[in-house]
Amino acid sequence: MTVISRLPGALEEEWDWQLSGACRAADSQLFFHPAGERGQAHDDRDRAAKAVCARCPVREHCLRHALATHERYGVWGGCTEEERRGILRRRRNRNRTRSRSRTR
Structure with a gap:
């Protein structure tokens, strides 16, 4: 389920x-x-689905949206659920590494 609190406003x-x-x-x-x-x-x-995304003018925006809202289902911005989870996991690991190096 999409995390509703992460969705942008009604603008x-x-x-x-x-x-x-x-x-x-x-x-x-x-x-x-x-x-x-x-x-x-x-x-x-x-x-x-990815072939449709490959020709999409808003592909990057779509992927940013899916990552920001932790969209759990479907192909968004040319990435599957598994691929998006991998992106988010790598970001978390990178952030942890940066945090650790700052506290030393």
Whole structure:
């Protein structure tokens, strides 16, 4: 579940980037796997979703949004759930390393 407290406010400027998303012309099911989807079908769907993201003019904004809100499901900004978790984990580790080096 998305962490609601991390979502930007109701200001239109915070959300209007979504109007330019390449995904608006695609079936939303392409970006969210059905329960139990595994193997080749899962990989093929992710690849197709990422192909849409690859041509998207707001891809970077979308990914920043998904990372900031800890979006748990779907392909956002060309990254799967697992890929986003990896990005966030690397950021946390990098921040911990920086914090430790400052306290020494």
